[in-house]
Amino acid sequence: MKERFTRLYEYNIWANNLFVDVLKSNVYKNEKITTLFHHIGNAQLIWLDRITHAEENVPGVWTEGSLPDAIKLVNRSSQRWLDFIYSQEEYEEVIKYKNSKGEAYENRISDILTHVANHGTHHRGQLATLLREEEITPPVSDFIFYVRT
Template sequence: MSKTDLFRQMATYNQWINGRFYEASGRLDADELARDRGAFFGSILGTLNHIVVGDTLWLKRFATHPSGAETLRAVAALPDPASLDQILFEDFGALHEHRRWLDDQIIEWADGLSETDVDQVLAYRNSKGKPFNKRLSHLILHFFNHQTHHRGQVSTLLSQAGEDVGVTDLVALIPDES
């Protein structure tokens, strides 16, 4: 499997699993979603917002790379999040709608990546302004890993709220082979 095939698979998994997490979260009322459960980003709503913040920051960086300039144009036009714990959406319905849109953007972007693209270096600045130059493929791995890390936190928070997401493993999307 090529790197780009892997990234396309991860984008598909990301969309699928986000759908499951948002479905489970949508069974809770606004107070339960916003309840501080002692997690790093406090609540289910806070953690889901953080994932969107992280995705937005990374996708805006990826949009500066020639491979993302066209496909990530709409994401690049979004305002920069003010902080990693910013609540972009207080309303769960609006957050869910934005998540679906963002996942569509990720799928389209991943579908357009080439092996040459992901082997190039991306120059960017982190949220504190520190400059970095890192291989795009490594940054894409981090991008997907970051989502998975925080969805694990949301899984625990949903469990505390009495909601079961069900199977979350990537292996659920990996086809059997003969």
């Protein structure tokens, strides 16, 4: 299981970096693009903190910042997830946490790992749509393109 999640989160870093390159090299007017990219990093840190309780300053779900701030956040949170996977031995452990509304839940670490990766993919798809609306060609970030590299 470790190998599978390692590959998935290496893909996550690869795909995020493709979007970083496009966002840094283009001018766009729609502020939702930066907000959405920032959200990917926010969510990654929030979910990691739910498992590890290691983050002192967990952002809000929709905390915003500049593009350089968003890039730093996404890079840092993506690498922290990969580091977590490298160090993790038990993926079926059930953890208890509260969501952003304060509601209590329990989920397996493996399910959270899958959710976080899918969450990033979902929002990168939204980013691709917003970039096309700005007449900017989004990167091709499908998983199969990653495994072909």
